[in-house]
Amino acid sequence: MIDADIRAALCAALRHAQQKGALPAFDLPADVPVEHPRDAALGDYATPVCMQLARLARMAPIKIAQAVVEHLQLPAAIDEATVAAPGFINFRLAQRWLQGQVNAILEAGDTLGTLTLGTGQRVQVEYVSANPTGPLHMGSARNAVLGDALASVLQVAGYTVQREYYVNDAGARMRMFYATAYARYAQALGRTEFEVPEDGYHGAYMVAIGEQLAAEHGARFLELGEEAGSQAVGELALNQVLAEARNDLAAMGVSYDRWFSERTLYQQGQYDAIMSLLRQGGHLDLHDGAVWFNATAFGGSKDEVIVRSDGTPGYFASDIAYHYNKFVERGFDRVIDVWGADHQGHVARMHSMMQALGLDPARLTVLLYQLVTLKRGGEIVRLSKRTGDIITLREVVDEVGADAMRYFMLSRSADSQMEFDLDLAVAQSDENPVFDIQYAHARICSILRHGEIVSDEQADLSLLTHPAELTLIRRMVRLPEIIQLAAEQLAPHHLAYYAYDLAADLHAFYRDCRVVSSNPEDLPQSTARLRLVRACQVVLKRVLDIMGMSAPEVM
RNA sequence: GCCCCGGUAGCUCAGAUGGAUAGAGCAACUGCCUUCUAAGCAGUGGGUCCCGGGUUCGAAUCCUGGCCGGGGCGCCA
Numbered sequence: 062m063i064d065a066d067i068r069a070a071l072c073a074a075l076r077h078a079q080q081k082g083a084l085p086a087f088d089l090p091a092d093v094p095v096e097h098p099r100d101a102a103l104g105d106y107a108t109p110v111c112m113q114l115a116r117l118a119r120m121a122p123i124k125i126a127q128a129v130v131e132h133l134q135l136p137a138a139i140d141e142a143t144v145a146a147p148g149f150i151n152f153r154l155a156q157r158w159l160q161g162q163v164n165a166i167l168e169a170g171d172t173l174g175t176l177t178l179g180t181g182q183r184v185q186v187e188y189v190s191a192n193p194t195g196p197l198h199m200g201s202a203r204n205a206v207l208g209d210a211l212a213s214v215l216q217v218a219g220y221t222v223q224r225e226y227y228v229n230d231a232g233a234r235m236r237m238f239y240a241t242a243y244a245r246y247a248q249a250l251g252r253t254e255f256e257v258p259e260d261g262y263h264g265a266y267m268v269a270i271g272e273q274l275a276a277e278h279g280a281r282f283l284e285l286g287e288e289a290g291s292q293a294v295g296e297l298a299l300n301q302v303l304a305e306a307r308n309d310l311a312a313m314g315v316s317y318d319r320w321f322s323e324r325t326l327y328q329q330g331q332y333d334a335i336m337s338l339l340r341q342g343g344h345l346d347l348h349d350g351a352v353w354f355n356a357t358a359f360g361g362s363k364d365e366v367i368v369r370s371d372g373t374p375g376y377f378a379s380d381i382a383y384h385y386n387k388f389v390e391r392g393f394d395r396v397i398d399v400w401g402a403d404h405q406g407h408v409a410r411m412h413s414m415m416q417a418l419g420l421d422p423a424r425l426t427v428l429l430y431q432l433v434t435l436k437r438g439g440e441i442v443r444l445s446k447r448t449g450d451i452i453t454l455r456e457v458v459d460e461v462g463a464d465a466m467r468y469f470m471l472s473r474s475a476d477s478q479m480e481f482d483l484d485l486a487v488a489q490s491d492e493n494p495v496f497d498i499q500y501a502h503a504r505i506c507s508i509l510r511h512g513e514i515v516s517d518e519q520a521d522l523s524l525l526t527h528p529a530e531l532t533l534i535r536r537m538v539r540l541p542e543i544i545q546l547a548a549e550q551l552a553p554h555h556l557a558y559y560a561y562d563l564a565a566d567l568h569a570f571y572r573d574c575r576v577v578s579s580n581p582e583d584l585p586q587s588t589a590r591l592r593l594v595r596a597c598q599v600v601l602k603r604v605l606d607i608m609g610m611s612a613p614e615v616m
Numbered sequence: 617g618c619c620c621c622g623g624u625a626g627c628u629c630a631g632a633u634g635g636a637u638a639g640a641g642c643a644a645c646u647g648c649c650u651u652c653u654a655a656g657c658a659g660u661g662g663g664u665c666c667c668g669g670g671u672u673c674g675a676a677u678c679c680u681g682g683c684c685g686g687g688g689c690g691c692c693a
Contacts, residue, residue, distance in 0.1 A: 094633060109635045112673070149636070192693070234693070351691050362689075369691040376693055405620050406688045431621060431686070473629065476621055478686055480628075494641055496655045504653055511652045546632060558630060568656055577652045616655065
């Protein structure tokens with residue numbers, strides 16, 4: 062990548078300058094910063110390193126910069142390095158190189174921006190993993206989009222990625238869900254003496270599931286008795302909820318490689334395995350009738366209950382077994398769990414647990430995102446699955462559309478709390494920047510339709526000299542850098558801003574540069590521009606793909 | 617009380633390893649469609665980067681003390 066080439070060239074130049082005595086001897090930094098100047102007129106890349114070295118070199122920054130530039134061997138993509146006060150070195154991309162990138166992009170095609178950052182590494186991204194006790198609510202939308210886009214980014218960055226949904230189908234909550242399903246099923250058959258437990262799930266969706274199961278299966282589960290009947294009905298209800306979750310996520314373009322059942326951890330011995338491991342390691346204490354994990358030994362603020370005094374394992378027990386399974390049994394090099402900020406307190410204990418199991422805690426990254434506040438009619442909407450007062454993910458997706466939803470969720474960093482105004486989301490959908498981006502793609506398609514009589518294979522790209530053309534290419538060649546940034550920071554929102562900037566550059570080009578022309582004299586230029594537009598389409602399509610958004614050909 | 621995340625234009629938010637005159641969308645105002653899509657483009661106005669102190673040649677960015685908002689500190693998940 063260009064910035065890496067510049068870094069390398071700068072390091073070499075510093076060494077040369079010292080060897081030739083142009084700079085005094087001092088310890089050189091292992092790496093130097095390269096950034097983009099605020100003002101594009103200054104250049105495409107810049108380094109402030111000379112200012113940082115001024116103290117060590119006991120020289121004025123600008124003198125250092127001059128010495129460095131004199132000993133600098135420019136990378137192929139750069140044709141000019143200039144010194145600017147108070148000590149910047151600015152680099153300009155060569156026009157010839159930029160023009161050549163049009164072909165490079167077209168050749169790369171679907172593989173454009175593919176990096177080697179994660180080559181040879183298997184990473185798992187686990188996201189959403191909402192309790193399967195009802196429809197997904199809006200709170201999961203951010204998780205879904207973040208996790209899905211992140212997984213895509215990592216894939217492009219070279220990692221082998223697995224997308225996973227953890228199904229919490231074990232434990233007390235599940236039993237309550239089963240009891241609720243059974244009661245609703247019985248009620249649908251006229252057996253009103255069955256009641257939903259107080260701590261059960263009172264939402265209307267459970268009534269619907271009960272009615273559906275009654276209609277499909279009649280009274281035969283009643284005949285099994287409450288114990289077995291509840292088991293059978295609950296199982297069917299669970300499958301129903303999971304199927305709907307799958308559909309709802311698919312409606313946003315979110316899918317998984319694997320749905321992992323919590324239950325199997327107990328059925329297949331992983332829970333027993335980690336318990337004996339922890340016991341052997343001396344990480345367990347027994348008091349107050351419960352089994353505790355000695356988290357304070359690893360810097361935790363308190364110990365954690367693993368097995369309750371009634372003998373049932375808590376959810377932390379499952380989490381330990383689950384992550385043991387991820388790292389040890391399935392051998393992922395790295396795992397990224399996407400969690401809402403309300404789970405922030407669990408991060409430290411997970412890392413303690415990693416240490417207790419003898420695993421490097423750095424292999425587990427928990428990506429926390431701040432919770433979304435929903436507003437409707439100017440008021441904050443509270444979400445609760447128990448009371449049934451929920452806004453489902455599905456109804457919002459249906460209202461605002463998958464692309465707008467994804468763009469909205471992706472255009473904010475995970476750390477920012479966001480307000481989602483349901484009224485505004487619908488009302489503003491026409492004003493949403495997402496359409497500017499997609500419009501750019503549709504516009505490109507339109508130009509290409511008009512120009513399809515011309516073959517641009519032999520285009521003379523040296524004719525691409527208009528500032529709008531070069532600005533557009535400059536943007537296009539930055540995609541790999543953006544992908545790297547997003548992958549390293551686990552921050553897919555950079556893609557959203559890049560896509561918008563790219564679209565804006567395309568629109569400006571469109572205004573300034575006529576592509577298709579009926580005048581035969583324009584043919585060479587028209588051909589070059591067609592090729593540029595096709596390359597731009599590749600870039601735009603690529604970034605939309607990674608974000609999981611559609612690239613419409615007509616709007 | 618302790619811990620985590622925020623506070624940047626009227627609103628919603630970007631500002632990667634500290635760097636040059638702090639940006640975008642929306643909202644407001646002014647222009648631009650005989651020719652490839654005006655869901656667009658060009659321009660104007662709009663800022664004590666929450667407040668104080670500190671580190672630095674240089675701070676929206678780092679440290680520290682406050683203030684405000686969100687979240688956490690269960691034998692719930």
